[in-house]
Amino acid sequence: xxxxxxxxxxxxxxxxxxxxxxxxxEKAGEFEWFGWRNQHRWRQGWAENxxxxxxxxxxxxxxxxxxxxxxxxxxxxTTPTGHGCEIGIVMLxxxxxxxxxxxxxxxxxxxLFAHTxxxxxxxxxxxxxxxxxxxxxxxxxxxxxxxxGVGWRDGAxxxxxxxxxxxxxxxxxxx
Numbered sequence: 001x002x003x004x005x006x007x008x009x010x011x012x013x014x015x016x017x018x019x020x021x022x023x024x025x026e027k028a029g030e031f032e033w034f035g036w037r038n039q040h041r042w043r044q045g046w047a048e049n050x051x052x053x054x055x056x057x058x059x060x061x062x063x064x065x066x067x068x069x070x071x072x073x074x075x076x077x078t079t080p081t082g083h084g085c086e087i088g089i090v091m092l093x094x095x096x097x098x099x100x101x102x103x104x105x106x107x108x109x110x111x112l113f114a115h116t117x118x119x120x121x122x123x124x125x126x127x128x129x130x131x132x133x134x135x136x137x138x139x140x141x142x143x144x145x146x147x148x149g150v151g152w153r154d155g156a157x158x159x160x161x162x163x164x165x166x167x168x169x170x171x172x173x174x175x
Contacts (some may be wrong), residue, residue, distance in 0.1 A: 003098070004063065005063050005103045005104075005107065007052065007060065007071065007107055007108060007111065008057040008062060009052060009060070010046065010048060010050065010052075010059065010060055014060055014067065015042050015043055015113050017067060019043075021070070021090055022037070022090065023037070023141060027092065028090065029090075031128070031153075031156065033103075033153070033154075034152075034153055037083070051091070053055055056072065056073045056075065057073055058070055059071050059072070059108070061089075062104055062105040068091055068104070069090050069091035069092050069104070070089070070090055071104050071105065071108045072087065072088050072089075074086050075106065083118065084120040085107055085112055085121045085122070086121075087109070087112075088102055089105055089123075089130070091104075097131065099138075102136075103133070103139075106140060109121050109140070109165050110172075110173075113167050113172060119166060119167045119169070120167075121154060121164065121165045121166075122163060122164040123141060123163050124140075124147070124150070124160045124161065124162045124163070125160060126153070126158045126160055126161070133163075136163040137163070139165075140165055141164060142149075143163055143166070144162045144163060145161070146161050147159065147160045147162060147167075
């Protein structure tokens, strides 16, 4: 497939793009702009572990030499003996609406199932973010339900919708 994406570790030269993607309201987009935050977050993470730690990580989404955005994950304890993994994605404006986000989330889930013992991967988005909901569904995630008032953005609490993919779901391996 000519439009096939891939994931790779962050290179030091990617740090300015990551900073701009999440610190520039026009690039972040309506659903990813949460105000200015720690300007040094990405550089600190890079210095600490190259943005690949034992419980979280960030990868660059690319198609050939073209950078399209980033995906990340964070392992969370769900019970005293279990854990799950929350994933996130932010695509550059020119990469949105082309199916790359769907491919990236599917690829990330496959990577996590292949290289970790995680059984449950989840992602959340605002109820108004229809494009992300469609991307998650196309990537094989199942809509679980609405979380009322779960997130704060742009001066108001927003409802969110949760999606999950289990290792045992048929689409986890076929997507």
